[in-house]
Amino acid sequence: MRPITYLRATDTATAVAAVSTDPTSDFLAGGTTEVDLLRQDVLNPRRLVDINDLPLAGIEGTPEGGLRIGALARMSEVAAAPVVRERFPLIAQALELGASAQLRNMASMGGNLLQRVRCSYFRDAESPCNKRDPGTGCSAIEGFSRGHAVLGTSEHCIATHPSDVAVALVALDARVHTLGPNGERTHAIDDFFLLPGDSPHREHPLEHGELITAIEVPAAPVARHSLYLKVRDRESYEFALVSVAAALSVMDGTIAEVRVALGGVATKPWRARRAEDFLVGATVRRDDFAMAARVELADARPTPMNAFKVELAQRAIIRALDMLSDGTGTGPAPRPGIGSPS
Amino acid sequence: MSTPGPALTQPGTARAERGPGPVRVRLSVNGTEHTLDIEPRVSLLDALRERLDLTGAKRGCDQGTCGACTVWVDGRRVLACLTLAMSCEGHEITTVEGLSQDGEPHPMQQAFVEQDAFQCGYCTPGQIMSAVALIAEGHAGDDAEIKEWMSGNICRCAAYPHIRAAIRAVRDQT
Numbered sequence: 001m002r003p004i005t006y007l008r009a010t011d012t013a014t015a016v017a018a019v020s021t022d023p024t025s026d027f028l029a030g031g032t033t034e035v036d037l038l039r040q041d042v043l044n045p046r047r048l049v050d051i052n053d054l055p056l057a058g059i060e061g062t063p064e065g066g067l068r069i070g071a072l073a074r075m076s077e078v079a080a081a082p083v084v085r086e087r088f089p090l091i092a093q094a095l096e097l098g099a100s101a102q103l104r105n106m107a108s109m110g111g112n113l114l115q116r117v118r119c120s121y122f123r124d125a126e127s128p129c130n131k132r133d134p135g136t137g138c139s140a141i142e143g144f145s146r147g148h149a150v151l152g153t154s155e156h157c158i159a160t161h162p163s164d165v166a167v168a169l170v171a172l173d174a175r176v177h178t179l180g181p182n183g184e185r186t187h188a189i190d191d192f193f194l195l196p197g198d199s200p201h202r203e204h205p206l207e208h209g210e211l212i213t214a215i216e217v218p219a220a221p222v223a224r225h226s227l228y229l230k231v232r233d234r235e236s237y238e239f240a241l242v243s244v245a246a247a248l249s250v251m252d253g254t255i256a257e258v259r260v261a262l263g264g265v266a267t268k269p270w271r272a273r274r275a276e277d278f279l280v281g282a283t284v285r286r287d288d289f290a291m292a293a294r295v296e297l298a299d300a301r302p303t304p305m306n307a308f309k310v311e312l313a314q315r316a317i318i319r320a321l322d323m324l325s326d327g328t329g330t331g332p333a334p335r336p337g338i339g340s341p342s
Numbered sequence: 343m344s345t346p347g348p349a350l351t352q353p354g355t356a357r358a359e360r361g362p363g364p365v366r367v368r369l370s371v372n373g374t375e376h377t378l379d380i381e382p383r384v385s386l387l388d389a390l391r392e393r394l395d396l397t398g399a400k401r402g403c404d405q406g407t408c409g410a411c412t413v414w415v416d417g418r419r420v421l422a423c424l425t426l427a428m429s430c431e432g433h434e435i436t437t438v439e440g441l442s443q444d445g446e447p448h449p450m451q452q453a454f455v456e457q458d459a460f461q462c463g464y465c466t467p468g469q470i471m472s473a474v475a476l477i478a479e480g481h482a483g484d485d486a487e488i489k490e491w492m493s494g495n496i497c498r499c500a501a502y503p504h505i506r507a508a509i510r511a512v513r514d515q516t
Binding site: 001002003004005006007008028031032035036038039040047048050052076099100101102103105106236237 | 358359360361362363365381382383385404405406409412418419420421424425426428429431472475476479481489490491492493494495
């Protein structure tokens, strides 16, 4: 691991100024991506600016029924918050199905959105990779691509976005609040994640030194009846092959409102708008769920190794909607125990 | 990690950049204050093991996937390999060496012995630190919940059934 210097920031403006004026500085929050990739020579900042003391860790329900999540709130804290479990079960489930208990205690919500891809060619610090070393090519397209994306890919990158909770947040039209060298900005979350196109090294619209301060989730009564379904090679502590964040509201046998987003299959957290458009006004029938899923995956461009994901994603969508419509899905998530070891 | 220590709460003071050479760092580990000179890149795991001779936390993967380095920071279980030691200034660190009281093993340590919950023992300190935290968190309700909330601690000897038995035994004592 290369030598680094360390600066602990005590206020947000100072932290932003320190990083934005130095291209070789990175923010340090939970460290679960930054320290890992620094040690593997994938990231190479000269200086880390520790932001863990900044007052950005609050989790609040808004009077309108939404949420405001501070960027430094830990995954475990957000998952355990009663207001999150009651209003947005899919957020709590997505968080608790991600990583491990230890990592969830460390990883911040802002850092979760900015976590880097799990593509082994990106992470080995050697292979050609347009994301790590622009212009060198994509090793995954002709390489080992079983876990890679089938939607939103380009000839330059097929890495899957790894976050679970971002999938739930995309389904909920969250907004990402930032503070940068040019002041405060708000990004619609669907615009916050960029498709790789011909610049896969550019994953989000943030300027260098622009810091996520909060994630805002607008009120969505439909989300009280929601779930996060995650399909993976092992039952726990594993990234998704396919995941579905879904919420469903039915009136008189007809779908009144529906949210569907996919993880594990796309280069960004994937809002399944085609499926949603098909489903609104449709009947609550498995045939309609299947058609919606087929419409969403129609443009999938798999490799020989990940072609199974096209079918798996459709089946996962159908199952998620089945679970929500027959009541085996979820209402508010139960409250977890709280406390700390002593 | 979310609770600033008392020395770090003055608003508006940008503390000085430190490093890349060795800098003086104060760490509170198992209730004892330590002062050591380390480079900012040193992980909490290496500071504990190589500088403070607290070798309970183990270096398994050194990349956040195995859980052998699990310790508590401010009472919460975290991975020492992905934590920079310097970021722990002002926070309380607890390692497996800090569990025993009055020379007696912690009940979870005793249960691991009684339930034969390890073979090679390399993952055991991390398992125990996770297991005590698990019960305090209220996540040891049944075996399915124990499995899910202990999944960040890998045991390549696959002593999992006995680890769960030890956790059940302590859960049912308390």
